[in-house]
Amino acid sequence: MIYAIVDIETTGGYASAGSITEVAVYVHDGEKVIDSFETLVNPRQPIPLFIQSMTGITNEMVADAPVFEAIAPQVFELLNDKVFVAHNVNFDFSFLNSALQSCGYHLNIKKLCTVRLTRKIFTGLPSYSLGNICRSLEIPITNRHRAAGDAMATVFLFERLLKNDRQSYIYQFLKKSSKEQYLPLYLPKEQIEQLPRKPGVYYFRDKKGKVIYVGKAKSLKSRVSSHFTHNGTGRQKQEFIRNVHHISYQLCGTELMAAVLEETEIKKLWPIYNTSRKQIDFQYGLYVFEDQKGYTRLAIERKRKHLRPVYTFGLMWEGYRLLWNMVERHQLSPKLCFLDKTKEMDKMQDVDDEPEIYNKRVEAALQTLHDELPTFAVIGDGIEPDQYSCLLIERGRFYGMGYISKEMKVKKLSTIKKILTPYIDNDFIRDMIYRYAEAYPEKRISFGIQ
Incomplete structure (x- = not known):
């Protein structure tokens, strides 16, 4: 098996916006280095000062270096059909693969991460950064934070890993079914x-x-x-x-x-x-307020952060449909409900009743709305075979959820409420439960007013 042991230096921490400033590749046959390549790269963007101070690579040093497009054929030839090896492999691979793809090359090769391998083969080290591993294992490392220096240190580390891999971790990592090469660096x-x-x-x-x-x-x-x-x-x-x-x-x-x-x-x-x-889920609400003349008014408005609506809607027309229904059923004034936006509405008579009389009709309309809000449970599978899951909507609002024994009969609301864990009501949650209950009516158990 042939390995390409790689290190790169870059202008930044992620491939889609940063650029490569230096590449080093050592081709290894499992016993020794058989080929190598290293070069500075013109990143076509300024190198941040803190990266210049860390790597020692300055804008002047890369000004006359080849751009990546010029070295892409050679880099691809060195990497293709080999196992890509690096310390924190996903970082180096993401940069090189992105750069090669922009030049029309596609890498479809296996990867090995020397961080993850070292954690398996040399357990209990105080740190698994390249510098600290080299100190712990007495591996020589020179020209730190330059591609060739770090890549050669990774070569020495990889040779040590090959020699001490008594549990065949490298073979396991390279199996097609292994997800190891894709996992986050520190996630077991x-x-x-x-x-x-x-x-x-x-x-x-x-x-x-x-x-x-x-x-x-x-x-x-x-x-x-x-x-x-x-x-x-x-x-x-x-x-x-x-x-x-x-x-x-x-x-x-x-x-x-x-x-x-x-x-x-x-x-x-x-x-x-x-x-x-x-983000805010439901954008509109039904609001109630008293105007300067003492009339209780209803309005459909965008949701406001510090005002609690009587009811919420995903779409404005849903709110207007409900409000029109309330107006017609309880003889409310369209004008006082801000429904007089057409010429026909302008011709309608204003309110003749005194505020006290009119407001009682508004109160009745709101009470009817409240009373007609549904109370139901959605029943489903439990975590254990002898239980059901239960989500409860009470008077149109999400009450809570939990698990109930299959031996228990789901009939009495007060009994179920004692078992369930209360949750904070939420527009988005409520909508999910309503839609689910509509899609699966056989899993819905309705309760009357209790």
């Missing part, structure tokens, strides 16, 4: 392997144990594994992968429960990488 493979193929919510944590991402899954093992397959080259993806150190999870009886728990946990924890679910 065992944490992926131990995940169940059941619904639930998973938590990615950083080195301090802080939750940085929350997700839901129909199959925890499959979904978590999918995060680390063919890792992207963008800044956020690369930072995300680099920061995952630990995974924890909670099992759920159904995918619906997992979706509800995910939404709740995101709103509670606000993980840094959960960006899509941090």
Whole structure:
């Protein structure tokens, strides 16, 4: 087996925006280096000062160096059909693969990470950075933070790994079924392997144990594994992968429960990488207020941060449809409900009643709305065979969820409420449960006014 042992220097920490400033490749046959290549590269962008001070590579040094397009054929020839080896392999591979793809070359090769291999073969070292490993194992390293110096140190380390690999970890890592090469640097493979193929919510944590991402899954093992397959080259993806150190999870009886728990946990924890679910879900609400003449008025408005609506809607027309229904059923004034936006409405008579009389009709309309809001439970599979999962909507709002024994008859609302765990009501959660109940009416149990 032939290995290409690689190190690069760059202008920044992620492949889609940064550029390569230096490349070193040592081709190794498992016993010795049989070919090598190293060069500075013109990145076509300024090198940040802190990187200049760390690597010693300045803008002047790369000004006359070849651009990557000029060396791409040679780099591809050196890497193709070989095992790509590097210390923190996903970093080097993402940069080189991105640069080669922009030149029309595609790498489809296996990878080995000397960080992960060293953790397996030389356990218990105080640190697994390249410099500290070399100190611990007495491996010579010169010209630190330059591509050739670090790549040669990686060659010496890899030879030591080959010699001491008594458990055949290298063979295991290279098997087609192995996910090791795609995993975050500090995440033990065992944490992926131990995940169940059941619904639930998973938590990615950083080195301090802080939750940085929350997700839901129909199959925890499959979904978590999918995060680390063919890792992207963008800044956020690369930072995300680099920061995952630990995974924890909670099992759920159904995918619906997992979706509800995910939404709740995101709103509670606000993980840094959960960006899509941090937005306001329902944009419109039904509001009640008293005007200067003492009339209680109803209005459909965009949701306001510090005002609580009587009811919420995803679309404005849904709100107007409900409000028109209230106007017609309770003889309310379209003008006082801000429904007089057409010429026909302008011709309608204004309110003749005194505020006290009119306001009673508004109160009746709101009470009817409240009374007609549904109370129902959605029943599904439990975590254990002898239980059901249960999510409860009470008077149109999400009450909570939990698990009930299959021996228990789901008839009395007060009894169920004692068993379930209360949750904070949420527009998005409520909508998910309503839609699920509509799609699967056989799993819905309705309750009358109690």
